[in-house]
Amino acid sequence: MARTRSRRMVALSSAAIAAVYFAGLAATREAAAGLAGGAATSAPLSRAAPQPSATPTVVPPIQASRTASSGAATSSSRYADGTYSGTGTSRFGSISVSVTIQSGRITNVAITRATTSFPVSRIASLPGQVVARQSAQVDRVTGATYSSQAFRQAVQQALSQAVRA
Amino acid sequence: MDTVISIEVVSPQPQDSVHAAIQRALGWFARVERACSRFDPTSEVQQLLRRVGEPVPASPLLFEAARFALTLAARTGGAFDPTVGHVLERKGFNRHYLSGERIRSPIPTDASVSYRDVWLDPKQSTITLRRPLVLDLGAVAKGLAIDLAARELAAFDSFCIEAGGDLYARGRNGSGQPWRIGVRDPRHPEAVAYLLDVSDRAVCTSGDYERRTADDSEHHLVDPRTGRAARALASVTVVAPTALAADGLATAAFVLGPRRGLRLLTEEGVDGVLITSAGAVRTTPGLRRNTR
Numbered sequence: 001m002a003r004t005r006s007r008r009m010v011a012l013s014s015a016a017i018a019a020v021y022f023a024g025l026a027a028t029r030e031a032a033a034g035l036a037g038g039a040a041t042s043a044p045l046s047r048a049a050p051q052p053s054a055t056p057t058v059v060p061p062i063q064a065s066r067t068a069s070s071g072a073a074t075s076s077s078r079y080a081d082g083t084y085s086g087t088g089t090s091r092f093g094s095i096s097v098s099v100t101i102q103s104g105r106i107t108n109v110a111i112t113r114a115t116t117s118f119p120v121s122r123i124a125s126l127p128g129q130v131v132a133r134q135s136a137q138v139d140r141v142t143g144a145t146y147s148s149q150a151f152r153q154a155v156q157q158a159l160s161q162a163v164r165a
Numbered sequence: 166m167d168t169v170i171s172i173e174v175v176s177p178q179p180q181d182s183v184h185a186a187i188q189r190a191l192g193w194f195a196r197v198e199r200a201c202s203r204f205d206p207t208s209e210v211q212q213l214l215r216r217v218g219e220p221v222p223a224s225p226l227l228f229e230a231a232r233f234a235l236t237l238a239a240r241t242g243g244a245f246d247p248t249v250g251h252v253l254e255r256k257g258f259n260r261h262y263l264s265g266e267r268i269r270s271p272i273p274t275d276a277s278v279s280y281r282d283v284w285l286d287p288k289q290s291t292i293t294l295r296r297p298l299v300l301d302l303g304a305v306a307k308g309l310a311i312d313l314a315a316r317e318l319a320a321f322d323s324f325c326i327e328a329g330g331d332l333y334a335r336g337r338n339g340s341g342q343p344w345r346i347g348v349r350d351p352r353h354p355e356a357v358a359y360l361l362d363v364s365d366r367a368v369c370t371s372g373d374y375e376r377r378t379a380d381d382s383e384h385h386l387v388d389p390r391t392g393r394a395a396r397a398l399a400s401v402t403v404v405a406p407t408a409l410a411a412d413g414l415a416t417a418a419f420v421l422g423p424r425r426g427l428r429l430l431t432e433e434g435v436d437g438v439l440i441t442s443a444g445a446v447r448t449t450p451g452l453r454r455n456t457r
Contacts, residue, residue, distance in 0.1 A: 007434040012236055013410040016229035017312045023225035024196070024313070095169070111169070139338050141357060142402055143330045143349035143370035151169050 077104025079162040085112070086161075088153025095150045099158035109155060170194055172314070175323040175339050183321070190314035190326065197310040200227040201302040210300050213292060220284075220291035226309075228290050231283065234305045237413045238280035241429065245417035246280045246389035247305075248298045279389070307331055308369055308412025315408075331369040333408050348438050351399035359402070359438050359446060367408035371415040372400035373442075388420045397422040399442045404452070405435040423447055 079101045087096045096113040099106060172187050202208040209227050223231070234247040283300065284293040294300070311326050315333045318324050323336030325344055334344035343364040347357035351372050361368060371386060373394070388395045401419045405411040414435060418426030423441055430437040430449050439447045 006432045009233075009237060009240065009414060009433050010406055010410045010435065012233060013308075013312070013405075013407040013413075016233050017309065017316065017407060017409060020225045020229050020309070021313055021316045024193075138345045138347035138357060138360070140325060140327055140332055140334075140344065141330070141347040141349050142332060142361075142368045143351070143372050143375075143400055 078164055079104055079106075079159065080164050082162065084158040084161045086154040086157030086159070088150035088155075088157065090150040090153075095154050097151065097154040097158055099155060099162070101162050106159075111151075170326070170328045172318075172327075173325045173339075174318065174321050175336070176321045178321070186318055186320065190317040193313040193317065194310045194328065196226060197230075197306050197313070200224055201230055201306040203299060203301050203303060210302060213294055213300060214297065217294045217297050220286060220289060220293045223290055223292045225290070228285070228292065230302045230305055230309055231292055231300065232285055232287070233309075233409060233413065234300075234302055235280050235283055235285065237305075237417060241417045241421065243279055243390055244388065244420045244425075245304070245413065247301050248278045248280055248282060249301055249387055249389040304371075304416040305409055305413045308367065308408035308410070311367065311408035311412075330375075331367070331408060331412060333367045334363050335365050337364060348402045348440075349400070351440050352444065358440060359448075361402075361404060361438075361452075363404060366404050366406060367411040368402060368404050369408055369411035369415045370400055370402040371419040373419075374399070386416065386419050395420045395422070397442060398426065398439055399444075400438075400440045401426060402438040403430060403435055404437060410435065 081101050081103065083098055083100045085096065085098050087094060089095075094113075095111055098108075098110045098112050100108040100110075170191060172190060174183050174187065176183055198205070198208070200209040203210065205211065209224060210231075213221055231247070234245075238246045238248075278296050278298040282295040282298055284295060285291070286293070307328055308331060311328055311331060311333050314326050315324075315335065318326070318335070321335070323338070325332060325334045325338070330349070332346070334346065338344050343362040346361040346363055346368050348359040348361065348370065349372070350356040350358040351374050354374075373386060386395050387393065398419050401415045403411040403415040403418065405414065410433075414430060414433060415437070418429050418437065418439065420426075421429055423439055423445075426439055427437070427447055427449065436449045436452045438452070441447070
């Protein structure tokens with residue numbers, strides 16, 4: 001491994017992110033300029049009295065939408081157009097989804113409800129840390145991908161209703 | 166992308182503007198998937214396979230994701246290699262998460278390819294596959310999407326974006342404290358093995374427990390040099406200023422193993438927690454000073 005190349009990857013990543021983000025901005029501006037009609041006006045942000053809000057804003061139903069495919073939809077798709085609901089569960093919670101089928105393809109999957117409990121019941125040997133912090137509460141757990149199983153179940157359940165007879 | 170995305174914003178700003186920004190942030194995940202998904206035959210990266218041997222104009226998104234992945238491959242001598250995709254397909258990691266359809270790229274199963282078989286032209290923004298190969302950007306795409314989404318939320322002092330166990334945390338949580346992130350114990354899904362307090366950092370984890378073959382014999386973190394799953398480590402968690410770097414370096418360090426992996430992270434100036442298959446925890450020297 002070339003030691004002269006130390007500490008490059010973080011800098012490279014920052015450059016990559018900036019390049020992609022600003023290319024995206026430029027594309028959006030071009031698209032907006034091409035549209036007839038009023039420009040989007042931003043309502044003046046009325047700041048509340050200085051209370052750093054302790055209340056996280058509620059995440060609206062998450063849209064995991066796929067861009068419509070450029071290819072023509074096959075007329076013999078297994079799915080009938082419409083919107084279908086499904087629910088999946090894992091031992092850590094449940095997820096309900098709403099799946100939209102258009103022209104035989106999945107065009108949108110929205111999470112309509114999600115309940116999860118963070119796995120904080122046991123802390124495996126944390127020398128010094130637990131004593132110092134006296135707390136097992138965490139905001140997030142990294143490496144935990146348990147919720148995707150429930151999501152997959154929910155989508156499959158919705159799709160099973162969409163299958164043409 | 167087979168992940169659930171959650172975005173939490175802590176802000177006194179009006180809810181409307183916060184929700185609008187969250188929607189824009191979420192939009193980046195879809196864009197990244199359109200460009201980089203190995204499982205969608207219509208994605209931009211999969212289209213490269215139709216034009217082997219010629220320079221193909223690439224979107225900034227695909228180009229930068231590929232450039233970062235290939236640079237990391239060169240940096241790690243191939244321990245990390247995004248051309249490992251066809252090996253993953255053969256092992257069964259080829260199912261699209263929504264449709265369940267399996268993808269089968271037309272590549273000879275004994276093909277011996279490496280990151281050196283992909284050429285990038287920064288001036289023309291083109292990608293050339295010198296040989297048929299599957300470009301697997303899974304190790305960097307999620308991180309990149311998180312960073313782009315975070316960019317959309319730059320107006321807010323505090324937020325946390327999480328996508329399937331990888332995250333970026335800015336500022337402080339709802340209680341005014343640095344975001345407290347637990348590192349999942351690789352062998353006990355209900356337990357946390359390490360605690361991190363982070364602010365303005367990405368935290369990404371590669372673990373052997375995330376995706377496994379149908380017979381549970383192997384996981385998806387393959388050593389490109391041998392074609393077999395890397396075994397010495399159970400998980401690597403990287404803390405870095407960007408999720409793109411954290412995501413890629415976590416995967417690379419996992420393959421490199423405890424000693425070389427730790428060295429890679431230290432040389433690159435990032436922090437990390439490496440948990441061996443035996444359950445031992447190793448950390449970079451800077452981790453205890455993580456609280457900002």
